[in-house]
Amino acid sequence: MANILIVFHSRDGMTEALANAVAEGAMAAGGGVRLRRARELVGADVMALAPGWTENATRMNALYEAPTADDAVWADAILFGTPSRFGLVCSEVKAYLDSLGALWARGKLVNKVGSAFAASATPHGGNEVTSLTLFIPMAHFGMVIVPPGFADGAMFKAGTPYGASAVSHNKPGALPSDADLDAARFQGQRVTEIARRLKG
Ligand SMILES: Cc1cc2nc3c(=O)[nH]c(=O)nc-3n(C[C@H](O)[C@H](O)[C@H](O)COP(=O)(O)O)c2cc1C
Numbered sequence: 395m396a397n398i399l400i401v402f403h404s405r406d407g408m409t410e411a412l413a414n415a416v417a418e419g420a421m422a423a424g425g426g427v428r429l430r431r432a433r434e435l436v437g438a439d440v441m442a443l444a445p446g447w448t449e450n451a452t453r454m455n456a457l458y459e460a461p462t463a464d465d466a467v468w469a470d471a472i473l474f475g476t477p478s479r480f481g482l483v484c485s486e487v488k489a490y491l492d493s494l495g496a497l498w499a500r501g502k503l504v505n506k507v508g509s510a511f512a513a514s515a516t517p518h519g520g521n522e523v524t525s526l527t528l529f530i531p532m533a534h535f536g537m538v539i540v541p542p543g544f545a546d547g548a549m550f551k552a553g554t555p556y557g558a559s560a561v562s563h564n565k566p567g568a569l570p571s572d573a574d575l576d577a578a579r580f581q582g583q584r585v586t587e588i589a590r591r592l593k594g
Pocket residue numbers: 403404405406407408409410476477478479480481482513514515516517518519520560561562
């Protein structure tokens with residue numbers, strides 16, 4: 395069995411929904427899944443700026459543990475899910491990446507599978523490039539980067555070849571479409587299958 399770690403951050407729920415769909419795909423492919431939410435780095439003042447952020451964070455932090463370095467050691471594959479933040483990975487997920495320096499130094503992340511997915515507010519707001527920027531630390535870690543590509547029919551309907559995606563159109567409480575979720579499930583399934591093959 396392949397061990398699949400999904401590390402995401404979310405304030406409005408789009409990336410959370412994608413992460414859960416990725417987890418479903420991974421479990422359907424026989425993976426053991428740990429679903430973790432990277433914790434807040436901004437203060438309560440920033441979280442209070444948007445309706446729902448504080449409440450959503452409290453709800454999600456009760457549901458999902460914070461990711462640890464031990465989770466990364468356990469994992470055969472790590473999927474990183476992030477809201478697009480000015481076209482980049484959010485600082486909360488980046489802080490988790492930065493916490494893995496000691497594992498990087500000892501080569502402990504080499505040959506683990508890496509994959510990424512992202513949510514944005516606008517259709518051309520940076521989903522694709524946000525997933526792509528996550529490939530850079532994966533390369534430093536020596537991970538085997540596995541994007542969903544167009545390796546399944548689901549990827550011709552939604553998502554991007556670099557990673558599953560969803561667009562909120564700035565609507566509070568918006569959730570990914572069924573097609574977005576299908577693409578995310580496929581990504582979880584594909585990553586799990588490749589991780590199992592590499593492990594075997
Ligand atoms: C500081 C900040 C920067 C953002 N930058 C972008 C951006 O560059 N492009 C975009 O489309 N949306 C941007 N957004 C919107 C979020 O990416 C979008 O709402 C996303 O769906 C949130 O994911 P979540 O529902 O998982 O929290 C930004 C939001 C914040 C708070």
